[in-house]
Amino acid sequence: MVVSTTLSNGPKILIVTAHPDDETAFAATIYKVTHELNGIADIVLVTNGEGGYKYSTLAEEVYHKELTNEQSGRASLPTIRKKELMSGGAYIGLRDYHFMDEQDTGYTLNADSVLNLVWDTSSIIAKIKNLHKKHAYDFVFTLLPTESTHGHHKAATILALRTIFSIPVEKRPIIIGCSVSDTNEQSTISFKGLNSYPLTAMKQANPIDHFNRLTSFGFQQKLNYSIIVNWLIAEHKSQGAMQLAMGKGHLEHFWNYAINPASAEQSIRQFAELLRNTPFKGYPNEK
Numbered sequence: 001m002v003v004s005t006t007l008s009n010g011p012k013i014l015i016v017t018a019h020p021d022d023e024t025a026f027a028a029t030i031y032k033v034t035h036e037l038n039g040i041a042d043i044v045l046v047t048n049g050e051g052g053y054k055y056s057t058l059a060e061e062v063y064h065k066e067l068t069n070e071q072s073g074r075a076s077l078p079t080i081r082k083k084e085l086m087s088g089g090a091y092i093g094l095r096d097y098h099f100m101d102e103q104d105t106g107y108t109l110n111a112d113s114v115l116n117l118v119w120d121t122s123s124i125i126a127k128i129k130n131l132h133k134k135h136a137y138d139f140v141f142t143l144l145p146t147e148s149t150h151g152h153h154k155a156a157t158i159l160a161l162r163t164i165f166s167i168p169v170e171k172r173p174i175i176i177g178c179s180v181s182d183t184n185e186q187s188t189i190s191f192k193g194l195n196s197y198p199l200t201a202m203k204q205a206n207p208i209d210h211f212n213r214l215t216s217f218g219f220q221q222k223l224n225y226s227i228i229v230n231w232l233i234a235e236h237k238s239q240g241a242m243q244l245a246m247g248k249g250h251l252e253h254f255w256n257y258a259i260n261p262a263s264a265e266q267s268i269r270q271f272a273e274l275l276r277n278t279p280f281k282g283y284p285n286e287k
Contacts, residue, residue, distance in 0.1 A: 010039035011271065014137045014173070015094075016128060016160040018152035019049040019104065020085035021236040024245065026141050026178045027092050028213040028225035029252050029275060034093025036278045042096040042135070044128055045085065046119065046156045048078035051104035052239050059238040067238065080238050088235035091228055098131065100124055104152065111145075111154035111197070121159055128163040137173040139271070140164060144177040144255055145200050146191055154194070161199040165259050174264045177255035179207065182248060183214065191255070199259060207253035208265055209272035214250050217280035226250065 011033050015023055023030070023043060033039040053073025060067050063080055067073040078101070086097060102119045115121060131137075142157040143149065157177070164175045179189065193201035213226040230246045237243075254268050 010037050011139070011274075012039060012135060012137045013041040013139045013141055014128070014131060014135070015041060015043040015141045016046075016156055017043065017143060018046045018150070018156040019052070020045060020081040021049070021088075021233075021239055021242050022143060022153065022156075023085070023089070023092070023094070024229060024232055024236075024242075025143055025180050025249075026252050027229045027232045029178075029211050030094070030141075031092040031225060031228045032211065032275050032278065034095075036281050037274065040095045040135075041093060042098065042131065042137075043085075043089070043094055044098045044100065044124070044131070046100045046124060046159070047102045047104035047152065048099065049081040049104050049239075050074040050077040051106035052081070053077055055239045055241045058240045062237050077238060081236075084236045084238060088232040091231045091235075098127060100127065108151040109148070110151045111158060113151060115155050115158065119155070119159075121162075124159050125163045125166070128160060129167065132163075132167065132173060140173050140175040141178055142175065144179040144191060144253075145194055145197070146179075146189065147194065154197075154200075158197055158199065161197075161257065161259065165199060169261060172259075172261070174260050174267055175257050176268065177202070177257060179253045179255065180249035181251050181253065183212070183250045193258070199257075201258040203256040203258050203260065203265065207255045208268045210251045210253045211272060211275045212251055215276070218282065223280075 013033060017023060030041045034041055053067055053070055056067035065076045105118055140160055142160045143153045145154040145157040164172050190205045192205045213229060214224045216224050233242055233246050256265055256268055
């Protein structure tokens, strides 16, 4: 299933994630790309997030459905969460939504649980590959597949890496791992890759660069990009715990996978510099 909204040119990004709301990890970056760099961003969503029914207590009143019951929650949440994703995606300028409709089995740390037994991995890889063949993306954004992250996040990233690795080197987009941290943290995490999945190896154990959501703009410089992120988070009402992420995570970090060419580091740094140096584009009468 695919839903398309707009056409553009400039930096071209494909996001590959497991669940609706995973896109919040790079929301400010995507907003900058689509609104200020004249770029485009598409998303491949592996599951519809129906495994999140346990977090839907408050949303039952919003949607007038019994969402915390597993049977009824799994039946209703795919439609609800797709709409939430597209409502939030409109704020950050997502263009095409490619829904793979794979099963969200629920929380796990084990990527193998879905890679080997549940998801149609060949179909997902073929979709990503065909999209790149059609659009020639500059970057593929994934969630950093650390040991402690959701197994489905790991699995979606692994499938993206497998796809990029299967493309001839000269035609590959740069694939980026993304993570979020607060500005008051002493340092970002160190990550070299998952031992059981060599394709997740990094060029170096720390991020290459970042974009700061607290970059200010507007009247008296009182606005910043965390507002956009909060708008996006607010649309994911079916996931109550997700709302607690508002105002948290100020730095969107960019990590360089080892399968990227030697020139990738410079390209990632130039991309981050472009994000920082391109001012907010408001209305002409804005002071």
